[in-house]
Each structure stands twice: as C-alpha cells, then as structure tokens.
Amino acid sequence: MKKILLPTDFSDNAWNAITFALQLFKDEACTFYLLNSFSQPMSTPTAGITSTKIKESIYKAQLEASKEGLAEVLNKIKSEFKNEQHKFVTLSVYDSFPAAIKKVVEDKEIQSIIMGTKGATALKEMTIGSNTSGLIGVAQCPILAIPQNAKFKEIEEIGFSTDFEIDFNEKGLDKLLYIIKKTEAKVSVVNIMEKARPLTEIQERGKAQLQDLFRDTETNFYTLTDIGVSSGVHAFVESRNLDLLCVVAKEQDFLKRFLGMSYSKSISNHSSIPLLVLNIKQF
Structure with a gap:
C-alpha cells in the first residue's frame, strides 16, 4: 500500500493538490496522511500572566483549530470522493513546516509528498x-x-x-x-x-x-x-x-x-x- 503525505494549511491551493492526488491514485490502494503543522508566534505579550501560561493557551487553541480543520477536510474528502482503496490518517504537528514534514516522512515511511x-x-x-x-x-x-x-x-x-x-x-x-x-x-x-x-x-x-x-x-x-x-x-x-x-x-x-x-x-x-x-x- 502506498503511503502519501498531503500537507494542508486549509487553503484552496492545498485542497486542489489533495483532489489531484486522490484522482491520480484513484486505482491504487493508498494511505494518505493529511498533515497540518503549526507553531507559535515569535513573541507573545506577558502582561498580567506568565509567558508559559500564554504559550500553553496558544498551543491548545492552535491544536484545536488544527484538529478541527483536518476533520473538515476529511469530511469533505469522504463526501466528494468515495474510494474503498483509500485510507486516511490526520496529523496535527507542533513544529515548523520543514521539520514536521521531515519527521512524518521518516516516522511513517512516506513514499511521496503531494502539495499545493x-x-x-x-x-x-x-x-x-x-x-x-x-x-x-x-x-x-x-x-x-x-x-x-x-x-x-x-x-x-x-x-x-x-x-x-x-x-x-x-x-x-x-x-x-x-x-x-x-x-x-x-x-x-x-x-x-x-x-x-x-x-x-x-x-x-x-x-x-x-x-x-x-x-x-x-x-x-x-x-x-x-x-x-x-x-x-x-x-x-x-x-x-x-x-x-x-x-x-x-x-x-x-x-x-x-x-x-x-x-x-x-x-x-x-x-x-x-x-x-x-x-x-x-x-
């Protein structure tokens, strides 16, 4: 079974690449890994609360938004593309984009990346x-x-x-x-x-x-x-x-x-x- 990574930032460009991949491999048994990576801003305000608590709060909000976004993408895929040969795994990764890609490629033994x-x-x-x-x-x-x-x-x-x-x-x-x-x-x-x-x-x-x-x-x-x-x-x-x-x-x-x-x-x-x-x- 092919292992293909589909990074997404929930943009139209990313969705276009996802639909391209699903059609290109429509006749192949594949596991598609839907990846959204996120990281915190370079600086955060500290007035009235510790920097650590702010970072934790931002992280939780980003993680929730990432998971919700991936869930929406997955639902859209299932509603528009019905293919029993295709399996999907969603991944929310807290890291820079290149680092997240590298880690997932190595951990999941990804064979190719398709992205917008x-x-x-x-x-x-x-x-x-x-x-x-x-x-x-x-x-x-x-x-x-x-x-x-x-x-x-x-x-x-x-x-x-x-x-x-x-x-x-x-x-x-x-x-x-x-x-x-x-x-x-x-x-x-x-x-x-x-x-x-x-x-x-x-x-x-x-x-x-x-x-x-x-x-x-x-x-x-x-x-x-x-x-x-x-x-x-x-x-x-x-x-x-x-x-x-x-x-x-x-x-x-x-x-x-x-x-x-x-x-x-x-x-x-x-x-x-x-x-x-x-x-x-x-x-």
Whole structure:
C-alpha cells in the first residue's frame, strides 16, 4: 500500500493538490496522511500572566483549530470522493513546516509528498522560495508540486529536464517510471546548454541509462543550445504543451539556480503544469 503525505494549511491551493492526488491514485490502494503543522508566534505579550501560561493557551487553541480543520477536510474528502482503496490518517504537528514534514516522512515511511503551491505556477514558486522549495534536501522522497491553476487531467506527455550528469537507476526514477507506466505517457527529455558542445563521457553514460530505463516508453531526446537554463526550461514547457515536468534536485537550493530567479512574463507565466521533484540522494 502506498503511503502519501498531503500537507494542508486549509487553503484552496492545498485542497486542489489533495483532489489531484486522490484522482491520480484513484486505482491504487493508498494511505494518505493529511498533515497540518503549526507553531507559535515569535513573541507573545506577558502582561498580567506568565509567558508559559500564554504559550500553553496558544498551543491548545492552535491544536484545536488544527484538529478541527483536518476533520473538515476529511469530511469533505469522504463526501466528494468515495474510494474503498483509500485510507486516511490526520496529523496535527507542533513544529515548523520543514521539520514536521521531515519527521512524518521518516516516522511513517512516506513514499511521496503531494502539495499545493501558492504561485500561479509551480515553476514560478520554486524560483522565489516557498514551503515547497524549502523541502528540497530535507524530505528524502519525491515531491509533486501542484500549482493553484492545475486541474487533474490525463497525462499524455511528460518533460524531463536533465544535464545527464547523474548515475540514473530504477530506484531513483521509481516515481517517474510509475507515472509513465500508469498513464502510458510519452517522455520528452531535454538537455539545455548555454553553449553547444559534445556530451562528456559521464553525460553519454547518463543518457544511455535513461534510454534503457525508458526503453518501453515512447521517448524523444532534445537539446537546446545558446539559451539559459531558466529560459530554456520555460520555453520547452511552453512549446511542448507538457502535462508534467520532472527534474532531479541535487541540493537544497538547486531549483533556485536551475530555474533562475526570474524569467520572461511571456513564457509560462500562468502555466498550470505540475512539477515532480526527485531527490538526488535516492539514486
């Protein structure tokens, strides 16, 4: 049975990601962990009462609000999605968002995280810093980021952006391979280079590994040259009309460098493409 973590702050974005997950895994036996994390403000007033009592009072109020919010989400799920293969566990965790995610992933042996993003696009939010990008290098499992405008639909084409400088294997690509098999989507692999040059021996090996791993899938390889990685990624997404983009994060700030801090408003500024982030440590 798959174990999937669904963080929620009770926003529309979070609910959109939850509905996306339930539809994506509608035919799979899954345990979904609905997580809400909370922590106290940096400072609290102390007039007329001890700081400890104030903190205890705030904690109890936050915990109650968290549990009530999760109960409402669960009731909404049960009223709109009736699936006997799906089980749900609610978790109210008193901790920072990244720490709560890390703890639950480790304790519950979570296999993937599916969460909403606040920006118009998952790509854009990754570039400016967010709860999602803050998990890179912290959560040791794949993250599927669902932008607020994304509505679940059949996945027909998946983009995979890579420099081939990775020792690819089935374990590391497990989540991507699962989605490919489930959807029968074709894969478009793109290597973006600022200057045209032959692939190195390491890159040739990485490309050959991908060709083998995608051997049962319709796969096309593309090379974009004389363009920055950030602009290249967005241009490729736009031109291919992709349904999902996958990248491998090499370190915590990888996506900020990979996608750049800014990009043209004319390219994918209002895209609704989900972003699958694989962790290099899983390879």
